[in-house]
Amino acid sequence: MFEGGIPIGRVFGIHLRLHYSWFIVFGLITWALAASYFPTEYPYWNRATYWGIGLATSLLFFLSVLVHELAHSVVAQRAGIPIKSITLFIFGGVSQMTKEPGQPAVEFRMALAGPLTSLVIGGIFWGIWAGVRGYSEPLAGLAFWLGWINLVLAGFNLIPGFPLDGGRVLRSILWWRRGDLRSATRTASTAGRVIGYLFIFGGVWWIFTGYWINGLWIAFIGWFLENAAVGSYRQVAIQDILKGHRAWEVMTKDCPIVQPGVTIDQLIHDHILDSGRRCFPVVENSRLVGLITIHDIKKVPPESRAVKTVSEVMTPFEKLKWISPGDDLSDVLNTLTMENVNQLPVIADGNIIGMVARDNLLSFIRIRGELGA
Numbered sequence: 001m002f003e004g005g006i007p008i009g010r011v012f013g014i015h016l017r018l019h020y021s022w023f024i025v026f027g028l029i030t031w032a033l034a035a036s037y038f039p040t041e042y043p044y045w046n047r048a049t050y051w052g053i054g055l056a057t058s059l060l061f062f063l064s065v066l067v068h069e070l071a072h073s074v075v076a077q078r079a080g081i082p083i084k085s086i087t088l089f090i091f092g093g094v095s096q097m098t099k100e101p102g103q104p105a106v107e108f109r110m111a112l113a114g115p116l117t118s119l120v121i122g123g124i125f126w127g128i129w130a131g132v133r134g135y136s137e138p139l140a141g142l143a144f145w146l147g148w149i150n151l152v153l154a155g156f157n158l159i160p161g162f163p164l165d166g167g168r169v170l171r172s173i174l175w176w177r178r179g180d181l182r183s184a185t186r187t188a189s190t191a192g193r194v195i196g197y198l199f200i201f202g203g204v205w206w207i208f209t210g211y212w213i214n215g216l217w218i219a220f221i222g223w224f225l226e227n228a229a230v231g232s233y234r235q236v237a238i239q240d241i242l243k244g245h246r247a248w249e250v251m252t253k254d255c256p257i258v259q260p261g262v263t264i265d266q267l268i269h270d271h272i273l274d275s276g277r278r279c280f281p282v283v284e285n286s287r288l289v290g291l292i293t294i295h296d297i298k299k300v301p302p303e304s305r306a307v308k309t310v311s312e313v314m315t316p317f318e319k320l321k322w323i324s325p326g327d328d329l330s331d332v333l334n335t336l337t338m339e340n341v342n343q344l345p346v347i348a349d350g351n352i353i354g355m356v357a358r359d360n361l362l363s364f365i366r367i368r369g370e371l372g373a
């Protein structure tokens with residue numbers, strides 16, 4: 001959902017990004033601090049101080065959110081779960097995990113690390129506030145607000161609705177007690193949906209009582225939470241259906257093979273138009289040398305399709321992601337998602353023996369979902 005964004009650097013091998021929606025909330029918070037909160041609380045500063053302190057407070061707030069996310073990521077990485085990226089967006093931060101934690105204890109520690117870090121950061125800012133309040137009111141004002149907002153951040157994230165941190169803590173406890181991840185996720189995400197609806201109703205109630213900006217914001221957060229709870233449960237249910245099944249069970253075996261020297265025009269007319277297939281292994285001397293898809297072909301302008309050959313357009317073998325027939329389908333889905341591709345060749349002893357496409361997985365999931373098997 002929040003894949004895009006502007007890269008801002010790398011920490012512990014994790015890519016940090018700012019989603020476009022982040023700029024909206026950054027602007028709003030800076031404005032609310034500089035034009036409303038600080039002038040109300042501290043009426044004797046000058047205009048430049050309001051905006052300077054407002055901007056600095058806002059930046060330190062987002063730095064706090066980033067440290068909260070990094071705390072989750074560091075615990076995850078220590079447990080052997082690589083984190084690909086952290087994206088800051090309108091509601092905070094989101095870490096992109098390459099896989100879900102395998103044991104309840106790992107999830108428990110990972111989930112708790114964020115809110116605990118926010119509590120510590122909040123404590124540090126209040127310590128700074130206590131230290132500087134006799135000397136500089138603007139610095140004290142900045143530290144006080146940051147202390148308070150980090151406690152709010154910790155408190156909000158500890159709400160026990162999946163996929164919030166508190167919901168993950170709840171899930172890990174249920175998972176540990178029941179020994180069943182899917183059932184634990186179902187309960188924790190139901191809690192997440194209930195909390196989402198409470199936020200929506202609370203927000204709408206606020207809107208009708210006149211606090212429409214706060215109300216709208218709360219309702220929006222509730223809507224986001226409800227959606228995330230539904231989506232996260234679906235994801236776990238899908239992984240649960242796929243787990244224990246192997247790539248060879250769903251792969252397409254009769255892959256039409258093409259030669260590297262064939263032109264794109266020939267490929268389109270001889271293979272694609274009548275077969276309806278979207279992806280072709282390229283084989284030379286019975287070795288797989290690459291893969292060509294409709295996606296690759298679309299990049300070739302129609303006027304050069306008569307001269308361009310398959311080998312010039314295909315993804316060569318060295319750059320190709322592939323899987324083995326015995327790979328677990330839940331890992332296959334992760335690879336498809338992480339590599340952002342629609343299909344993966346299945347290779348055994350250097351030979352292509354089939355293809356697994358997203359469609360294969362989808363129909364596998366749909367049939368088993370319908371039958372409840």
Ligand SMILES: [Zn+2]
Nearest residue numbers: 114115157165
């Ligand atoms: Zn968190």
